[in-house]
Amino acid sequence: MHTVTLIPGDGIGPEITEAAVQVVEAAGAPIQWDRQLAGMSAVDRHDTPLPDATLDSFRRNRAALKAPLTTPVGGGYRSVNVTLRQEFDLYANVRPALSFEGTQTRYGNVNLVTVRENTEGLYAGIEHYIKAEGKTIAAESIAVVTRSGCERIIEHAFRYARQTGRKKVTAVHKANILKCTSGLFLEIGREVAQKYPEIEFEDRIVDACAMQMAMHPDQFDVIVTTNLFGDILSDLAAGLVGGLGLVAGANIGREAAMFEPVHGSAPDIAGKNIANPTAMIIATVMMLDHLGEQAAARRIEQAVREVIREGKHVTADLKPGSICSTPEMAEAIAEKVRLAG
Structure with missing residues (x-):
């Protein structure tokens, strides 16, 4: 039995969380949920977006499934996502983007994975205002890029490629302009690549990479x-396969891992039971793979793909005009999981 910290989140979070729990239970996976609060729901009850009980639970279980959390824009408390990643040193953010048969996109062959450094760079949170005569005249942010941080994320990408049978790793940077920070990342990328001669290595400047992803995603x-x-x-990659509602991510550290949909809390549709639960369910697939429950993971993944391909029980973002609810789509997936069990 695996005990997993479960954070239902904000907005549509509780709705898609219940959908994911239903599907995992249908698969018979040996999961015991330890429910905790974070985000706005935690502020309302505990006056803090990240209670000690939630941190203690994650520290104890070392695995978490987290729904979207609301982060105030331009003020308020700091992103709980960023805090969790840094608190538990979840340095690798892994976001696969795979095409789903039955979705209305111009691409049918996308199969790429973004491995993102998760604790440094401009998200390190080192920023301040510069004031003069009582006014803010500028704001500065410091991008922290360390050798150790670069080495471990690039190593993670190559190990992931080797373990999953992938053939190429592309390091994306802006070393033509950011010669120190991106330059260091590129330098270390070239060094690490030499240890994996069976895997092709290339580098791309980020703006050119974005254009090529939109034009020819099959090259990545x-x-x-x-x-x-x-x-x-990674959000661009999600757009290639049908949107954020279809993509999940894993936050991996040496001692802990957290799994989540990559979309936001969508407060405008919260409580309406019309949110697409796919990303949250795919997050459970990644979680089960991490916990060594591959058989359950494959049954859930296949069931999701079958339901989306058939298009009978999918939410309106996947099939315009559909009146299928979040619980109805979840039940359709759960039923296929049970039949495959």
Whole structure:
């Protein structure tokens, strides 16, 4: 039995969390949930977005499934996602983007993975205002890029490629302009690549990479990059396969791992039970793989793909005009999981 910290999150989070729990239970996976709060729901109850009980639970279980959390824009508390990644040194953010048969996109052959450095760069949170005569005249942010941080994320990308049978790693940077930070990342990428001669290595400048991803995504396999670039490119990759509602991510450290959908909390549709639960369910697939429960993971993944391909029980973002609810789509997936069990 695996005990996993479960954070239902904000907005649509509780709805898609219940959908994911239902599907995992249908698979018979040996999971015991330790429910905890974070984000706005935690502020309302505990006056803090990240209670000690939640941190203690994650520290104890070393595995978490987290729904989207609301982060105030331009003020308020710091991102709980960033805090968790740094608190538990979840240095590798792994976001696969795979095409789903039955979705309305212009691409049918996308199969790429973004491996994003998760604790450094411009998201290190080192920033301040510069004031003069009582006014803010500038704001500065410091991008922290360390040798050790670069080495471990690039090593992670190559190990992932080797373990999953992928053939190429692309290091994405802006070393033509950011000669120190991106320059160091590129330098270390070239060094690490020499230890994996069976895997092709290339590098791309980030803006050119974005254009090529939109034009010819089939040329990419594993992309490894720094924090901000990875955040942007992984969302672009999600757009190629049908949107954020279909993509999940893993946050991996040496001692702990957290799994989540990559979309936001969507407060505008919260409580309506119309949110697409796919990303949250795919997050459980990644979690089960991490915990060594591959058989359950494959049954769930196959069931999700069958339901989306058939298009009978999918939410309106996947099939315009559909009146299928979140619980109805979850039940359709759970039923296929049970039949395959």
